Amino acid sequence: MYAVVFDLDQETLNQLYHGNNSNNAYADIRRFLTARGFEWKQGRTYFGDPEIIDAVKCVTVIQKLSRKYDWFQPSVKDIRMLRIEENNDLMTAIADDEDED
Numbered sequence: 001m002y003a004v005v006f007d008l009d010q011e012t013l014n015q016l017y018h019g020n021n022s023n024n025a026y027a028d029i030r031r032f033l034t035a036r037g038f039e040w041k042q043g044r045t046y047f048g049d050p051e052i053i054d055a056v057k058c059v060t061v062i063q064k065l066s067r068k069y070d071w072f073q074p075s076v077k078d079i080r081m082l083r084i085e086e087n088n089d090l091m092t093a094i095a096d097d098e099d100e101d
Contacts, residue, residue, distance in 0.1 A: 002047075004062060016070070025072075032065050033061065
């Protein structure tokens with residue numbers, strides 16, 4: 001499974017985003033990525049559907065995102081594609097367990 005994580009420079013985004021609230025940029029990104037086989041996990045992290053998203057598709061989707069939104073590329077401070085071999089939910093590891101101290 002592949003994931004995309006990114007960080008945007010807020011000052012640059014505030015200057016370049018076309019709308020009146022640059023926080024809407026994150027909603028634009030989410031709509032774009034989820035329509036193309038990614039699932040929003042948290043913050044700026046999106047997991048690709050392993051049935052749809054391979055490494056090449058991951059790259060091409062991000063390239064299309066950058067072409068669609070002229071504010072995206074100049075605002076990006078960091079963007080990475082990650083290959084995830086296991087996806088384990090750790091909520092049970094931090095659950096309150098009365099049997100253990």
